[in-house]
Amino acid sequence: MGVFSRIVAGVDGTDWGFEALRQALVVAPDTADLRAVTALDTATAVHTGIHADRFSELLRQEAAVARATAEEIIGGRPRADARVARDKPVDVLRGQMGRSRPELGRSRARAGSCRAVTYG
Numbered sequence: 001m002g003v004f005s006r007i008v009a010g011v012d013g014t015d016w017g018f019e020a021l022r023q024a025l026v027v028a029p030d031t032a033d034l035r036a037v038t039a040l041d042t043a044t045a046v047h048t049g050i051h052a053d054r055f056s057e058l059l060r061q062e063a064a065v066a067r068a069t070a071e072e073i074i075g076g077r078p079r080a081d082a083r084v085a086r087d088k089p090v091d092v093l094r095g096q097m098g099r100s101r102p103e104l105g106r107s108r109a110r111a112g113s114c115r116a117v118t119y120g
Contacts, residue, residue: 012066038083
């Protein structure tokens with residue numbers, strides 16, 4: 001496997017996340033597996049007290065919108081998909097990595113924010 005043979009892009013519903021996905025699509029060869037992943041962590045909703053169910057549902061809706069937008073950006077490209085995974089964002093990205101080691105590490109769409117990870 002070569003550079004850009006497997007790409008995981010974190011899509012959090014922000015313009016930066018969607019831009020990272022667009023950039024990943026540009027650099028990924030047609031033979032690359034590309035996955036756009038939106039992390040859904042509803043555990044923080046517990047801090048809203050009696051409104052936790054409502055906020056959990058809002059988080060689920062936001063994640064669904066981010067996934068749908070990622071699918072639109074992907075545009076039916078073969079070997080590319082978008083999904084929502086339940087867990088903390090860092091754990092979701094690590095889980096999508098599996099045991100592979102990054103070829104390039106990470107691409108920063110803005111300082112301090114891991115948005116796309118490539119694997120060979």
